[in-house]
Amino acid sequence: EVQLVESGGGLxxxxxxxxxxxxxxxxxxxxxxMHWVRQTPGKGLMWISRISGDGSHTNYADSVRGRLTVxxxxxxxxxxxxxxxxxxxxxxxxxCAGGNIYRLNFxxxxxxxxxxx
Amino acid sequence: xxxxxxxxxxxxxxxxxxxxxxxxxxSNIGSNYLSWxxxxxxxxxxxxxYEYDKRPSGIPDRFSGSKSGASATLVIxxxxxxxxADYYCGTWDSSLGAVVFGGGxxxxxx
Numbered sequence: 650e651v652q653l654v655e656s657g658g659g660l661x662x663x664x665x666x667x668x669x670x671x672x673x674x675x676x677x678x679x680x681x682x683m684h685w686v687r688q689t690p691g692k693g694l695m696w697i698s699r700i701s702g703d704g705s706h707t708n709y710a711d712s713v714r715g716r717l718t719v720x721x722x723x724x725x726x727x728x729x730x731x732x733x734x735x736x737x738x739x740x741x742x743x744x745c746a747g748g749n750i751y752r753l754n755f756x757x758x759x760x761x762x763x764x765x766x
Numbered sequence: 767x768x769x770x771x772x773x774x775x776x777x778x779x780x781x782x783x784x785x786x787x788x789x790x791x792x793s794n795i796g797s798n799y800l801s802w803x804x805x806x807x808x809x810x811x812x813x814x815x816y817e818y819d820k821r822p823s824g825i826p827d828r829f830s831g832s833k834s835g836a837s838a839t840l841v842i843x844x845x846x847x848x849x850x851a852d853y854y855c856g857t858w859d860s861s862l863g864a865v866v867f868g869g870g871x872x873x874x875x876x
Binding site: 653684686693694695696699708709710711744746748750751752753754755756757758759 | 768798799801803805809810811812813816817822852854856857858862863864865866867868869870
């Protein structure tokens with residue numbers, strides 16, 4: 650069964666940094682685009698970023714471009730999200746998902762990031 | 767404010783049918799494949815429908831999708847209490863260069 654497990658969430662102070670990881674198993678990781686999506690408390694889903702199977706192409710939502718960086722290590726079947734200059738508006742559950750350029754076929758359970766002093 | 771517009775909530779009785787709409791524009795639904803996702807809070811979202819009307823394996827045929835112009839519709843028939851969840855439409859927006867989601871529709875099975 651396809652599995653995605655996010656980790657690295659937690660409490661961080663405003664202006665701080667955090668790196669999220671998403672470990673994949675039971676599918677050919679390098680074949681798939683990987684996405685990050687977040688859900689702020691009481692709100693809907695918001696797409697943040699995606700990275701191509703070989704890592705050569707990345708895209709970002711305007712609201713996070715320049716502060717968040719997506720990367721992947723296909724040897725470790727893991728995708729990462731480096732988050733810098735965090736603010737209260739970044740408090741959310743962060744999901745990783747695998748699919749193609751526009752479709753998210755399978756998702757992880759999410760990891761909670763709380764930005765607070 | 768979401769790029770794709772969904773009703774905030776819908777409700778129906780068990781066994782009945784419910785329709786959830788998703789309205790967009792030519793730069794998203796009108797020109798790019800749309801998917802529907804089911805999300806029970808605290809769990810991983812699930813792909814329900816892709817490319818407007820296709821079901822991944824394991825998704826029952828009670829769930830169906832369609833598209834008309836720059837809008838799409840998710841229909842759930844034979845409602846079950848287990849269908850209570852938030853439903854999101856999503857697609858690529860060629861103008862924004864981003865994946866966009868609707869605001870989500872909370873389904874209540876009365």
